[in-house]
Amino acid sequence: MLAAxxxxxxxxxxxxxxxxxxxxxxxxxxxxxTVPLAEVTVDGSGRATWNGIPxxxxxxxxxxxxxxxxxxxxxxxxxxxxxxTAWGLGVRGLSATVQLRARANAGGGFVWPRTDDAFxxxxxxxxxxxxxxxxRIGRQRTLGGLGFSGYDGVSVxxxxxxxxxxxxxxGRSLARGLSEPRNQVLQGLESFLPDRSAYLLGxxxxxxxxxxxxxxxxxxxEIWSDRSALLTExxxxxxxxxxxxxxxxxxxxxxxxxxxxFGKASATVRAPLGAERKLWLEASARHYVPYFELWTIWGFxxxxxxxxxxxxxxxxxxxxxxxxxxxxxxxxxxxxxxxxFSPLEDQATRWGAGMHWTAAPxxxxxxxxxxxxxxxxxxxxxxxAVRWQAGARLAVTADGSAFQQVEExxxxxxxxxxxxxxxxxxxxxRTSVEGGYNVYRQTFAGRxxxxxWNQSRGWAALxxxxxxxxxxxxxx
Amino acid sequence: MSRTRxxxxxxxxxxxxxxxxxxxxxxxxxxxxxxxxxxFPLCTGCHQPEAAERAARFPQPDLCARCHDGTQxxxxxxxxxxxxxxxxxxxxxxxxxATANEDTPVECRTCHVREPEPSMRVVRAEGALCVQxxxxxxxxxxxxxxxxxxxxPLAETALPTERIAALPRPADHERPGFILEAHGARAGSxxxxxxVCHTRERCTSxxxxxxxxxxxxxxxxxxxRLQLPGFEAHYxxxxxxxxxxxxxxxxxxxxxxxxxxxxxxxxxxxxxxxxPNALLAAxxxxxxxxxxxxxxxxxxxxxxxxxxxxADHGPLAAADGAACSQCHTANACADCHDAPxxxxxxxxxFTLRHSTAAYGGRLECSNCHDVRVFCQECHQKSGFQAxxxxxxxxxxxxxxxxLRHGGAARRGLxxxxxxxTQRNCLQCHSTLGAFQVSPHGRxxxxxxxxxxxxxxxxxxxxxxxxxxxxxxx
Numbered sequence: 001m002l003a004a005x006x007x008x009x010x011x012x013x014x015x016x017x018x019x020x021x022x023x024x025x026x027x028x029x030x031x032x033x034t035v036p037l038a039e040v041t042v043d044g045s046g047r048a049t050w051n052g053i054p055x056x057x058x059x060x061x062x063x064x065x066x067x068x069x070x071x072x073x074x075x076x077x078x079x080x081x082x083x084x085t086a087w088g089l090g091v092r093g094l095s096a097t098v099q100l101r102a103r104a105n106a107g108g109g110f111v112w113p114r115t116d117d118a119f120x121x122x123x124x125x126x127x128x129x130x131x132x133x134x135x136r137i138g139r140q141r142t143l144g145g146l147g148f149s150g151y152d153g154v155s156v157x158x159x160x161x162x163x164x165x166x167x168x169x170x171g172r173s174l175a176r177g178l179s180e181p182r183n184q185v186l187q188g189l190e191s192f193l194p195d196r197s198a199y200l201l202g203x204x205x206x207x208x209x210x211x212x213x214x215x216x217x218x219x220x221x222e223i224w225s226d227r228s229a230l231l232t233e234x235x236x237x238x239x240x241x242x243x244x245x246x247x248x249x250x251x252x253x254x255x256x257x258x259x260x261x262f263g264k265a266s267a268t269v270r271a272p273l274g275a276e277r278k279l280w281l282e283a284s285a286r287h288y289v290p291y292f293e294l295w296t297i298w299g300f301x302x303x304x305x306x307x308x309x310x311x312x313x314x315x316x317x318x319x320x321x322x323x324x325x326x327x328x329x330x331x332x333x334x335x336x337x338x339x340x341f342s343p344l345e346d347q348a349t350r351w352g353a354g355m356h357w358t359a360a361p362x363x364x365x366x367x368x369x370x371x372x373x374x375x376x377x378x379x380x381x382x383x384x385a386v387r388w389q390a391g392a393r394l395a396v397t398a399d400g401s402a403f404q405q406v407e408e409x410x411x412x413x414x415x416x417x418x419x420x421x422x423x424x425x426x427x428x429x430r431t432s433v434e435g436g437y438n439v440y441r442q443t444f445a446g447r448x449x450x451x452x453w454n455q456s457r458g459w460a461a462l463x464x465x466x467x468x469x470x471x472x473x474x475x476x
Numbered sequence: 477m478s479r480t481r482x483x484x485x486x487x488x489x490x491x492x493x494x495x496x497x498x499x500x501x502x503x504x505x506x507x508x509x510x511x512x513x514x515x516f517p518l519c520t521g522c523h524q525p526e527a528a529e530r531a532a533r534f535p536q537p538d539l540c541a542r543c544h545d546g547t548q549x550x551x552x553x554x555x556x557x558x559x560x561x562x563x564x565x566x567x568x569x570x571x572x573x574a575t576a577n578e579d580t581p582v583e584c585r586t587c588h589v590r591e592p593e594p595s596m597r598v599v600r601a602e603g604a605l606c607v608q609x610x611x612x613x614x615x616x617x618x619x620x621x622x623x624x625x626x627x628x629p630l631a632e633t634a635l636p637t638e639r640i641a642a643l644p645r646p647a648d649h650e651r652p653g654f655i656l657e658a659h660g661a662r663a664g665s666x667x668x669x670x671x672v673c674h675t676r677e678r679c680t681s682x683x684x685x686x687x688x689x690x691x692x693x694x695x696x697x698x699x700x701r702l703q704l705p706g707f708e709a710h711y712x713x714x715x716x717x718x719x720x721x722x723x724x725x726x727x728x729x730x731x732x733x734x735x736x737x738x739x740x741x742x743x744x745x746x747x748x749x750x751x752p753n754a755l756l757a758a759x760x761x762x763x764x765x766x767x768x769x770x771x772x773x774x775x776x777x778x779x780x781x782x783x784x785x786x787a788d789h790g791p792l793a794a795a796d797g798a799a800c801s802q803c804h805t806a807n808a809c810a811d812c813h814d815a816p817x818x819x820x821x822x823x824x825x826f827t828l829r830h831s832t833a834a835y836g837g838r839l840e841c842s843n844c845h846d847v848r849v850f851c852q853e854c855h856q857k858s859g860f861q862a863x864x865x866x867x868x869x870x871x872x873x874x875x876x877x878x879l880r881h882g883g884a885a886r887r888g889l890x891x892x893x894x895x896x897t898q899r900n901c902l903q904c905h906s907t908l909g910a911f912q913v914s915p916h917g918r919x920x921x922x923x924x925x926x927x928x929x930x931x932x933x934x935x936x937x938x939x940x941x942x943x944x945x946x947x948x949x
Binding site (some may be wrong): 015016029031032083097099111112114143175178186192216229230231233238240246251252259260261270282288291292295297299303312330335339340344374375376378379403405407408409416440453455 | 779794795799806807813824832834858870883886924
């Protein structure tokens with residue numbers, strides 16, 4: 001297929017990529033184990049084994065339970081992606097877009113998620129664009145304030161005037177984040193999932209009051225094929241605007257019509273300071289609450305979200321140096337639950353800083369640090385990467401990282417340092433090979449974590465770009 | 477006589493013969509006016525300055541033979557040699573005729589003698605003399621004079637490459653903005669002046685649309701004999717391109733007439749994908765041997781340089797997806813959002829440290845991953861999967877986790893679902909469960925939810941919960 005597809009359609013105008021990837025993932029799962037009560041010690045933070053692993057001792061039991069790191073496992077995941085868009089198929093405005101993925105588990109006792117799904121057609125649609133109207137038929141996805149929604153069906157977009165675009169779409173709904181109907185891909189994984197497909201229906205209107213500004217509204221619902229119940233019913237509004245002096249604004253909000261409550265919302269303002277635009281500031285506000293489809297019970301649990309404000313800045317004092325920084329503060333909503341012993345932390349902060357330095361035309365260094373403290377887990381991490389452009393074709397990157405992570409709801413913490421080497425080699429044209437290998441080592445520092453984060457990662461990829469835009473060269 | 481001496485003598489004789497030949501040739505080329513100073517009081521004794529043909533302006537060889545007949549004077553051989561190549565357009569006769577009736581008519585010595593030298597001290601005329609009359613008020617004759625008055629188009633000359641390269645460069649050519657703002661207007665008002673120093677090749681070396689520009693067609697092309705100096709296409713960036721949001725607004729102001737001077741279709745397709753042919757056809761395609769046109773690099777708009785763009789571009793894309801599709805095919809979204817196999821978006825060690833991002837919602841995992849298939853599957857295989865037991869189990873830091881988990885669950889419900897199935901929770905949160913704890917929050921609209929999906933209500937409730945009454949949380 002790889003060999004045949006590009007050749008067959010090149011003359012018609014094709015732009016595509018074929019990527020073959022192999023990944024090696026080393027993991028240390030955890031397993032439940034027991035230890036005699038007599039061997040358990042008690043310290044200030046609770047019961048633990050002699051070497052500090054926390055244990056749970058049921059009342060009256062002679063054995064205590066614990067989690068410990070199991071033996072090393074690994075996975076080798078192979079993936080073949082082919083994606084292309086072909087134009088000029090003999091009819092003016094006709095094009096075809098395809099994205100295919102084949103996967104295989106090529107070894108190891110650990111099956112990496114999704115590698116047991118051998119093939120996915122993520123996109124496969126034909127498009128007829130006649131300027132005032134555009135029709136797509138096939139497997140496609142709609143993108144909007146409600147995220148990605150995949151479906152097998154038809155979409156029709158009309159642009160009656162330059163400042164207005166209206167779209168309607170519908171078809172067989174695909175599972176969110178997957179490329180298959182729910183009843184096929186999730187069957188057996190979840191309770192309460194009907195064995196029937198679902199339909200997706202939606203529409204959107206985009207109003208462009210001025211060049212660089214747009215407001216879009218969208219309504220979308222999904223319903224089981226027997227029309228017995230809704231899966232989702234949501235609406236969203238988004239806007240973006242570019243203003244004078246480089247100021248830009250983007251905002252979005254969505255509303256869950258099924259539960260009658262607001263979902264996610266965000267607004268970001270970005271502006272340069274100074275005539276030379278060396279300093280850019282970005283301020284954003286965000287409300288986040290997870291969304292669950294109606295066929296699960298999770299949405300009925302009334303998840304609460306958080307409000308977050310964040311400031312980001314990038315400063316380029318010279319063409320070779322870019323400094324970036326960010327600070328965010330978050331507050332969680334009221335959970336309306338009973339407080340036992342002590343309330344949960346309801347605020348969180350995140351700090352980040354980084355710098356990119358092009359030390360020489362062939363050398364660059366990128367470093368960053370992030371400190372995140374809040375609900376569920378805390379992280380302090382530092383990353384550094386040195387990139388050497390060894391000629392026009394070869395680039396070598398050495399990277400290192402160190403992080404300390406503390407998990408709030410279980411005794412889990414660890415400090416991990418790691419590093420590795422990667423390379424990118426442009427074979428010719430748009431054909432390139434890349435790969436890398438990283439090793440991570442946990443420093444237990446006197447207190448073992450439940451899991452063992454001593455792990456390795458490796459990957460290699462062959463990326464072949466083929467075809468070219470039909471606009472190049474002679475126009476038929 | 478030794479052989480060596482014979483060789484030396486032969487070499488000397490050969491050198492003398494060569495010198496004699498060269499001396500003769502020199503005499504043929506340059507008439508020794510000064511040696512004949514006493515013989516010819518008037519230039520017109522030998523020259524006919526008003527003659528149209530150059531050959532006629534010079535004496536014929538038999539005129540020399542009247543004295544140099546081998547008896548009175550030694551014989552000489554003089555023939556008129558071709559003039560060195562130049563780009564002048566000068567008519568001797570016209571100048572004589574035009575000034576014949578003036579108080580100071582143009583004479584030979586006007587141009588060929590530097591006053592107060594005697595008449596036979598002739599020199600070649602210099603361009604400065606022309607300017608004295610033809611551009612006498614000019615600050616710079618390359619700017620203020622009509623070039624064609626004195627010069628022929630470069631294409632009609634036989635100037636060698638070095639002289640073409642050394643042609644004087646008018647001062648206005650050095651001014652900032654000359655190429656972008658001035659040269660087009662000058663050429664548009666007439667190309668005669670341009671053609672004096674340039675051939676059409678100079679235009680076509682930069683203009684990708686040269687074939688369709690009338691003014692360029694008026695500039696004579698260089699004949700094969702003319703070896704032009706090499707020059708590279710030069711494309712200065714217009715000020716109009718250096719404005720905020722140019723990458724967004726250039727489509728409004730783009731016109732085939734203006735853009736096509738420097739840009740080929742490749743300029744568009746460097747960034748844009750799938751532009752309609754009607755738009756692309758307005759620009760010429762890059763062709764071998766033609767001007768290369770501006771070479772662009774695909775540079776992301778400034779919005780993409782925002783520190784958090786990778787994570788926060790959703791609203792931009794949602795509000796104006798058409799803007800994205802100007803440069804990206806649908807595959808570009810899938811490169812990241814379809815859980816790529818390569819470490820494109822997440823760092824290589826992300827699996828180790830993703831807890832904070834997942835709990836805190838810094839990265840919205842479900843934008844790309846299905847929690848059940850991706851997260852739960854991996855957690856299950858890694859031993860993090862819930863076993864459905866009502867004990868603290870995995871949450872080792874919370875001895876009374878069962879009592880305390882409500883708040884954490886409402887805040888981090890998405891994280892909970894990466895290990896727990898729905899049935900885990902229904903052990904308690906169901907009318908059939910152990911404790912029948914209602915999971916519904918304060919603002920839960922039961923009727924609204926039931927109207928949209930009554931089936932899921934029955935996952936926890938026996939019968940119609942609204943009719944039976946719902947327990948408060």
